[in-house]
Amino acid sequence: xxxxxxxxxxxxxxxxxxxxxxxxxxxxxxxxxxxxxxxxxxxxxxxxxxxxxxxxxxxxxxxxxxxxxxxxxxxxxxxxxxxxxxxxxxxxxxxxxxxxxxxxxxxxxxxxxxxxxxxxxxxxxxxxxxxxxxxxxxxxxxxxxxxxxxxxxxxxxxxxxxxxxxxxxxxxxxxxxxxxxxxxxxxxxxxxxxxxxxxxxxxxxxxxxxxxxxxxxxxxxxxxxxxxxxxxxxxxxxxxxxxxxxxxxxxxxxxxxxxxxxxxxxxxxxxxxxxxxx
Numbered sequence: 001x002x003x004x005x006x007x008x009x010x011x012x013x014x015x016x017x018x019x020x021x022x023x024x025x026x027x028x029x030x031x032x033x034x035x036x037x038x039x040x041x042x043x044x045x046x047x048x049x050x051x052x053x054x055x056x057x058x059x060x061x062x063x064x065x066x067x068x069x070x071x072x073x074x075x076x077x078x079x080x081x082x083x084x085x086x087x088x089x090x091x092x093x094x095x096x097x098x099x100x101x102x103x104x105x106x107x108x109x110x111x112x113x114x115x116x117x118x119x120x121x122x123x124x125x126x127x128x129x130x131x132x133x134x135x136x137x138x139x140x141x142x143x144x145x146x147x148x149x150x151x152x153x154x155x156x157x158x159x160x161x162x163x164x165x166x167x168x169x170x171x172x173x174x175x176x177x178x179x180x181x182x183x184x185x186x187x188x189x190x191x192x193x194x195x196x197x198x199x200x201x202x203x204x205x206x207x208x209x210x211x212x213x214x215x216x217x218x219x220x221x222x223x224x225x226x227x228x229x230x231x232x233x234x235x236x237x238x239x240x241x242x243x244x245x246x247x248x249x250x251x252x253x254x255x256x257x258x259x260x261x262x263x264x265x266x267x268x269x270x271x272x273x274x275x276x277x278x
Contacts, residue, residue: 004171005214068122
């Protein structure tokens with residue numbers, strides 16, 4: 001699933017290709033991905049609108065439109081968003097095509113069809129997408145040790161599970177949660193209520209640093225992005241624990257372990273992230 005750094009990469013690549021373009025035609029090939037309004041009204045209202053910018057909040061992207069409307073979307077697990085020439089063959093699982101005034105098309109491809117689009121009018125409040133429930137961005141100065149401790153300090157749930165709660169911090173998924181906890185030296189299954197003040201301090205420091213690293217490491221060109229269909233991430237070879245179960249830790253050479261928390265796999269170093277290690 002694309003996490004904040006990957007979604008930010010999408011935004012940085014696509015915004016220059018979309019800003020100032022008018023949406024000439026809307027083709028919906030699978031109405032399930034249109035969450036609001038219904039597909040017919042969605043296409044009618046969107047046609048003729050001009051994109052002014054592409055913004056991001058957590059894992060959500062929003063096309064800001066000149067009329068004041070907002071087209072919000074969430075890629076979920078397998079969503080791909082690409083700008084390409086109209087003459088390019090349409091791939092299987094392409095569920096939405098926006099034809100643009102410059103002759104290109106914005107295409108949404110999604111094998112599992114979990115992604116969703118919402119079109120809100122200028123005066124409409126978004127109470128549907130879930131974006132309004134998000135916690136602070138990892139780069140927000142409000143994301144301090146005191147903030148995390150106030151939200152999670154009394155919880156018995158595993159700290160890894162809580163890092164995935166988008167109402168606590170926006171944009172962190174399974175990959176970066178593993179990497180953040182490794183960098184902070186915190187065992188992923190440790191209950192939040194057992195963490196010490198020093199743990200919260202390290203966690204608050206590592207969250208923005210790791211997300212910033214992911215954004216920087218995923219930097220790419222529009223050509224490379226299109227060749228990789230928006231799904232080739234440069235940071236994968238440099239991850240220190242995620243997806244490396246059974247391999248040696250890059251720091252201490254211990255074998256990377258794996259456990260399941262909340263139905264998701266978690267990779268960690270049993271030496272660098274000992275439970276109770278301070």
